[in-house]
Amino acid sequence: MSNSQFIGQLKQNNIQINNLKDQFYRTEAHMSAHENRLSEKVDDFMEKQNFDLKMHTLNTENPHHVTKEQVGLSNVLNEEQATKVAFDNHLDDKKNPHAVTKSQVGLSKVDNIQQAAKTDFDAHDADLDRHITKDERSYWNSSDERSKSILAKHANDQTNPHNVTALQIGLGNVENIQQAAKSDFDNHLDDTFVHISKSDREKWDAAQLSKITKDNGSILINVSQGVDFQSVAIGQRKTFTFYTAETGINTPPVPTRGMYLYSSSTHGEATAFGNDGSLWRKSLSSGVWSDWVNYESEQGSIKRLAAHSDNTDIHVTKTDKDRWNGAVKYANIMLKNGATVGTRTPIYAKWGALLVLRGHVRTEPEIVFGSIPAELVPFGGAVKSVPLSGTGGTANLIIYDNGDLKIKYPDPADSNKMGGGYYLDVVVGFQKGDAT
Known part of the structure; x- marks a missing residue:
């Protein structure tokens, strides 16, 4: 290759390098602008998502159209219920609040008249002025058969000819119903299976009314596919056990079973145990939900640490360290055409993706003095560019495709004639082939 061809080649290489640099800067600017636009789009999207989530969370008008069957109240009618105070007042009302009539209680024939006291009745019974004696009856009967017949008929009359009432005989509060025998009443009174004690009543009155499980002790709430765990937790307004499917919304990525501890509508804690042995936690604080956090077990930490330690993509090996710490194997440059060793033997080595040349050589310019x-x-x-020894100055070291080495353009030009030589301490990158 002539000098002019070589210079032309160098210029062409420089032009190509400058073009590549220009393309690189334009690409970098384009990527930066694209990244900024993408970041703005992501911020807008996240802001809208957060707003929509907040509005949904604040919606207390049953946005999911939850039915009474879904919350376990399918048998409850949508009508006003009496308060405990109103019920107790009605129970204690002794003034016939339902307007019960005597016909309804089987006493339609009883007159509402005052009854004689027992003392009055006894006094009346002993009043001989109003009653006849046996002798008087015999006398009257013997004297008047018609009177006798009438009196006999009246005496034998069992249809209450005087219209005696229950109130008149002191039984105004007695209902016209069949009465239990005293033995039956006593047996019923002593039956502790149908009656509760004072301690039973106090225990049941103080019992917890909100269930955290089903009656058989199983999980209370099933957060299945497409169901939002956060909405369920807020909607329950109590502590409860749950199951979550991995396809649920705002659920752990694995099927879990756990418990939600309710504090208020804006505070709570959820703990879940995964089918794979994992442990998860999610918090509601001041109305803001955290993400599910996976608390790793000791066994999981050991496995993850082992996997991390074995990852050679992010860790260096001893071979890497030896190569990077200077464990480079040098070989002597094969000298040619009368070139000789100067103060240091010319050597070369492959170091990663680099070609390293070191040493000091004495040679005439414009001839191949060695090869690698x-x-x-x-x-x-x-x-x-390599420095000249002896007088100072520089020269160009040419490394050809075939490995030949040559010195060109020494300045000053008579350096080698003065016995100086050239220092070959250079590093060349972008090596072709396998440079590892």
Whole structure:
């Protein structure tokens, strides 16, 4: 290759390098602008998502159209219920609040008249002025058969000819119903299976009314596919056990079973145990939900640490360290055409993706003074500036594709004639082939 061809080649290489740099800067600017636009789009999207989520969370008008069957109240009617106070007041009302009539209680024939007291009745019974004696009856019967017949008929009359009432005989509060025998009443009174004690009543009155599981002890809430765990937790307004499917919304990425601890509508804690042995936690604080956090077990940490330690993509090997720490194997440059060793033997080495030349050589310019293996030479060769020894100055070291080495353009030109030589301490990158 002539000097003019070589210079032309260098200029062409410089033009190509400058073009590549220009393309690189324009591409970098384009990527930066694209990244900024993408970041703005992502920020807008996240802001809208956060707003929509907040509006949905604040919606207390049953946005999911939850039915009474879904919350376990299918048998409850949508009608006003009496308060405990109103019910107790009604229960204690002794003034016939339902307007019960005597016909309804089987006493339609009873008159509402005052009854005689027992003392009055006894006094009346002993009043001989109003009652007849046996002798008087015999006398009257013997004297008047018609009177006798009438009196006999009246005496035998069992249809209450005087219209005696229950109130008149002191039984105004007695209902016209069949009465239980005293033995049956006593047996019923002593039956502790149908009656509760004072301690039973106090225990049941103080019992927890909100269930955290089903009656059989199983999970209360099933957060299945497409169901939002956060909405369920807020909607329950209590502590409860749950199951989550991995296809649920705002659920762990694995099927879990756990418990939500309710504090208020804006605070709570959820703990879930995954089918794969994982442990998860999610918090509601001041109305803001955290993400599910996976608390790793000791066994999981050991496995992850082992996997991390074995990852050679992010860790260096001893071979890497030896190569990077200077464990480079040098070989002597094969000298040619009368070139001789100067103060240091000319050597070369492959160091990663670099070609390293070191040493001091004495040679005439414009001749091939030595060579190295062609597979170590960068594609298209290379040109490096090297210092002259003795008088000072520089020259160009030409490294050809085939591995040949030559000194060109020494300045001053008579350096080698003065016995100086050239220092070959250079590093060349972008090596072709396998440079590892």
